[in-house]
Amino acid sequence: MKYILPILMVLGLASCGGGETKKTDLETIDKQSARxxxxxxxxxxxxxxxxxxxxxxxxxxxxTQKTDTIKTAKEVSAWGDTKPTSLVKVPIYVTVE
Structure with a gap:
């Protein structure tokens, strides 16, 4: 949960294009002070x-740099479900604050 805020900040800044159609590769972004x-x-x-x-x-x-890993089952079943739900292609939702 503590990593949601930084992820959200990055995505929020990336989405604030002001309607511009110009694309910028992430490698070209100035990394003087960034996350x-x-x-x-x-x-x-x-x-x-x-x-x-x-x-x-x-x-x-x-x-600094850090990598965190969360391990989940590939398929999960809810009580009473006959077919498990696959988590292989679950979308990633990010909120930027």
Missing amino acids: EVTIKSVVAGDSILHITSQKIWANGQLV
Whole structure:
């Protein structure tokens, strides 16, 4: 939960284009002072690893970085369900504050 805020901040800043149609590659963004967040999911056997990586930049230097992983089952069943629900292609929802 503590990583939701940084993820939301990054996505909020990225979505504030003001209606511009110009695209900018993330590699070209100035990293003098920024927070870089990467979210990915990896299937590992009957589990899914939800991996969140963060890098914090200040004055052009990498201050700190950390990677966290949450492990979930590949399929889940609710009480009374006959067919389990797959979590392989579950969408990622991010809220930026």
